[in-house]
Amino acid sequence: MTAKKPTIKDVARLAGVSFKTVSRVVNNEAWVSDEIKAKVQAVIETLNYQPNRTARLMRTAPFSLAFVYDNPNSHYVIEMQNGILSECRRKGFELVIHPTDSGSDLVRQELSTMIGSNQVGGVILTPPLSENSELVQQLLAQQAKVVRIVSGAAPPDELCPTIYVDDEAAGRAMTEYLLAQGHSRIAFLGYRADHRSSVGRYRGYCTALDKAGIPLCPELVISGDFTFDSGVAMTEQLLALPEPATALFGCNDEIAAGALFAARMKQLAVPADLSIVGFENSPFSRQTWPKLTTVHQPNADMAAKAAAMLIALMLEPEEQPPHCGFHLQLVVRDSVEKLTK
Amino acid sequence: MTAKKPTIKDVARLAGVSFKTVSRVVNNEAWVSDEIKAKVQAVIETLNYQPNRTARLMRTAPFSLAFVYDNPNSHYVIEMQNGILSECRRKGFELVIHPTDSGSDLVRQELSTMIGSNQVGGVILTPPLSENSELVQQLLAQQAKVVRIVSGAAPPDELCPTIYVDDEAAGRAMTEYLLAQGHSRIAFLGYRADHRSSVGRYRGYCTALDKAGIPLCPELVISGDFTFDSGVAMTEQLLALPEPATALFGCNDEIAAGALFAARMKQLAVPADLSIVGFENSPFSRQTWPKLTTVHQPNADMAAKAAAMLIALMLEPEEQPPHCGFHLQLVVRDSVEKLTK
DNA sequence: AAATTAACTGTCAACGTTGTCAGTATTTTT
DNA sequence: AAAAATACTGACAACGTTGACAGTTAATTT
Secondary structure, three states: OOOOOOOHHHHHHHHOOOHHHHHHHHOOOOOOOHHHHHHHHHHHHHHOOOOOHHHHHHHOOOOEEEEEEOOOOOHHHHHHHHHHHHHHHHHOOEEEEEEOOOOOOHHHHHHHHHHHOOOOOEEEEOOOHHHOHHHHHHHHHOOOEEEEEEEOOOOOOOOOOEEEEOHHHHHHHHHHHHHHOOOOOEEEEEEOOOOHHHHHHHHHHHHHHHHOOOOOOHHHEEEOOOOHHHHHHHHHHHHOOOOOOOEEEEOOHHHHHHHHHHHHHOOOOOOOOOEEEOOEOOHHHHOOOOOOEEEEOOHHHHHHHHHHHHHHHHHOOOOOOOOEEEOOEEEOOOOOOOOOO | OOOOOOOHHHHHHHHOOOHHHHHHHHOOOOOOOHHHHHHHHHHHHHHOOOOOHHHHHHHOOOOEEEEEEOOOOOHHHHHHHHHHHHHHHHHOOEEEEEEOOOOOOHHHHHHHHHHHOOOOOEEEEOOOHHHOHHHHHHHHHOOOEEEEEEEOOOOOOOOOOEEEEOHHHHHHHHHHHHHHOOOOOEEEEEEOOOOHHHHHHHHHHHHHHHHOOOOOOHHHEEEOOOOHHHHHHHHHHHHOOOOOOOEEEEOOHHHHHHHHHHHHHOOOOOOOOOEEEOOEOOHHHHOOOOOOEEEEOOHHHHHHHHHHHHHHHHHOOOOOOOOEEEOOEEEOOOOOOOOOO
16 A cells, blocks of 8 residues: 555666666666667666665765755845746756844854755855855865855955945946936935945945035934835835935935835826936836836846855865956936036 | 764664664554653764654655746735745644745646656645636645635635635625725726736725616726736826726735826825725735735734645545635725715 | 662664675786 | 766765663672
């Protein structure tokens, strides 16, 4: 009744060969006669034999990797996961998902266990965990292969292969675009000192203003989370100012969506009365009204690249793949007004 | 240099006991003296020993499960994944993600391999795969544990434990709500005969109209995909009608968001000129303007329940957990106008 | 005091693979 | 014709763990 799963020995018995020969056929090793190969393959078919992955794993290096992320609901994560998944499938690797609360101390322990127990051979780290070089070192010390995705014009150090993305340049490009459209009172929403992407985008914003000879107005820089609700609140705060801005740079699309909502509540037309831009090019940024001008971040590609690098590292531990930088690109849509003064 | 990972035997040697005793300590088995237990535990600490999961898996049933889904970008999937993940972590199980193109014939083969190779012990199936009883039977025949999530007032058959959700009742409730608000020309956008949820919602829509004595207008029922773009297109088609509707029932929130956009393009105010409702209560449905009235679908809870059932089934194969139905609930927000005639 | 039970610990054989090494034919080279 | 290489196949030992079972004390019952 409870038909046990066929093993390599069952195949061997039926094919009248040693189980080692079956192993050779399964792994496509050289020097097996075509005749025997065909016979074994036939038995494999009829038994529907599938090599036991667990047993195989006892003799080989693990071929699973972990994706560790913080904010489980953002599109950022979803797009990354899809990118990693597609790469994993191409290479026959397995993905273990590991959402985590980066604030928690458990993370270290959990990751350590995943590595130590041979559950995964490598880890892809995203911010803010990827910025914790102490953690990276600990993982490395446990023989884990690590690839991290960080914000920056270059990798922060040489610990491990790194994917980096230049938020500062993009923040600057976006601000310069707004300046070119005639805006000079530009608000920056979503500054967070503990968030490298945010800081990078903010730096770019400052540089652009500086190059244009426009003084920074501290009251136009508002701190807050990367969420819709925070975007609403920050915008309300901004609009309560005696002299509000003509353009609003949301540090991500969710903030921008919140800004859109808050503007609407205040009966302001976007972009006529207030220009709003976001960052990230999340799917919904082209489903708002008006469609958001934003910065495209190739999350899926970045993550796929990270997976490819990690897999290469797991297969060829000798040669470290080189770091890899990604460019962000302005996506102009309908949420910015050209001011003619 | 390449410090090998410590094994149970290393611990045993250092603690001066047999490796079996270490195994007892690790697995918290009875009848180990406190003295030895403490000594072993100390060695485990200092070596940072982690039991090799792979080796353990060779002697025990697999404790990973697969989540198989079709549309990798919808919130539906993400919420489910989070629900499953939280349940898995509570129980110490592992999740293997398996996105798939349900149209492809590969699915059968891939799932079969996952089961056959002992990679996972069970599978959570979502529509449309979960509605394919042939596939379910094939998996069952391979000793897989299966739990499926389907649309319907009750499970379609007794093949396996099933989570079901009554789209028809919710579709009816939503339509009745619109009727109660004074609408009688109500359009239904996103009908798809091959999509059980869609059909269920449509049936509820028909029933409500029928009970209210309102004849069904075929030109108000528009077929299309569950996407924003499709929502835009269907709404344009609807608004081109000589006598359009006063209310629009989008089969999911994305369609409704598309409708919002299309209405806006046609200078129609929502809800003043056109009421729009969605289905699913996806995160963005409360970030649109106006906020969408919709139906809440507890995806995370459903998925967590599915995971709990599957894990129970894997641990106690004897007793099948009972099926479980979930209710959908109307979420009234700001996108419906009350008509006074 | 002997017999039974409880409390503990160890030995050894699995689990299903792959790697190492030793064979045996067959072909090619000397 | 002998030697060497090539093409193939199989025995056996790992891999690190858990389960079955046996052994050894110490405590309890008869």
